[in-house]
Amino acid sequence: MNDIENFIIRNYHKGDYPGIMELWSATDLGRPERGDNEKIIEESITLGGCMLIMEEKASGKIIGTSWMTFDGRRIHLHHFGILPIYQGKGLSKPLLEESLKFLKKKGFQVKIEVHRKNLKAINLYKKAGFEYLGDYDVYIIRDTNKL
Numbered sequence: 001m002n003d004i005e006n007f008i009i010r011n012y013h014k015g016d017y018p019g020i021m022e023l024w025s026a027t028d029l030g031r032p033e034r035g036d037n038e039k040i041i042e043e044s045i046t047l048g049g050c051m052l053i054m055e056e057k058a059s060g061k062i063i064g065t066s067w068m069t070f071d072g073r074r075i076h077l078h079h080f081g082i083l084p085i086y087q088g089k090g091l092s093k094p095l096l097e098e099s100l101k102f103l104k105k106k107g108f109q110v111k112i113e114v115h116r117k118n119l120k121a122i123n124l125y126k127k128a129g130f131e132y133l134g135d136y137d138v139y140i141i142r143d144t145n146k147l
């Protein structure tokens with residue numbers, strides 16, 4: 001059931017959003033205050049980014065996402081996750097490999113943010129070649145009405 005042959009990795013297409021949201025809720029990758037919605041996903045692709053979807057062939061279920069957004073200078077890789085019941089089977093590795101192929105083709109530096117306690121993700125990213133950037137903290141303004 002969890003062999004990679006039972007899954008495909010493909011680009012996002014219209015209609016994926018409900019399945020994506022299900023995955024992001026289950027993995028705590030998407031919360032309403034983060035402002036990620038269908039429109040933003042599609043615009044980010046138009047701007048040169050990419051949303052890779054891992055789908056179980058038999059059920060059509062979305063079990064993995066990897067979202068790469070491009071700001072003209074760097075690529076940010078985020079919302080990388082595997083649906084919990086499919087975790088721990090090595091499925092994140094082919095999804096990350098496909099993401100790296102996209103990144104290599106784009107030819108821009110790539111950045112990720114990962115919680116320092118998220119050892120699963122840290123191990124995965126380090127093995128794939130990501131290097132720790134240093135003791136930076138991350139800041140954000142979520143509500144521009146307050147500016």
Ligand SMILES: CC(C)(COP(=O)(O)OP(=O)(O)OC[C@H]1O[C@@H](n2cnc3c(N)ncnc32)[C@H](O)[C@@H]1OP(=O)(O)O)[C@@H](O)C(=O)NCCC(=O)NCCS
Nearest residue numbers: 027080081082087088089090091092093114120121123124
């Ligand atoms: C991070 C995540 C994508 C990894 O997927 P996974 O299915 O759990 O992990 P896999 O079975 O594919 O293992 C891939 C690698 O992750 C690391 N890893 C997995 N489980 C681990 C654990 N319990 N402890 C430490 N490292 C672990 C290992 O490096 C492993 O490779 P290896 O087996 O060759 O050593 C997945 O756990 C997930 O979706 N987590 C919730 C969302 C999230 O935190 N995303 C990252 C945001 S930055």
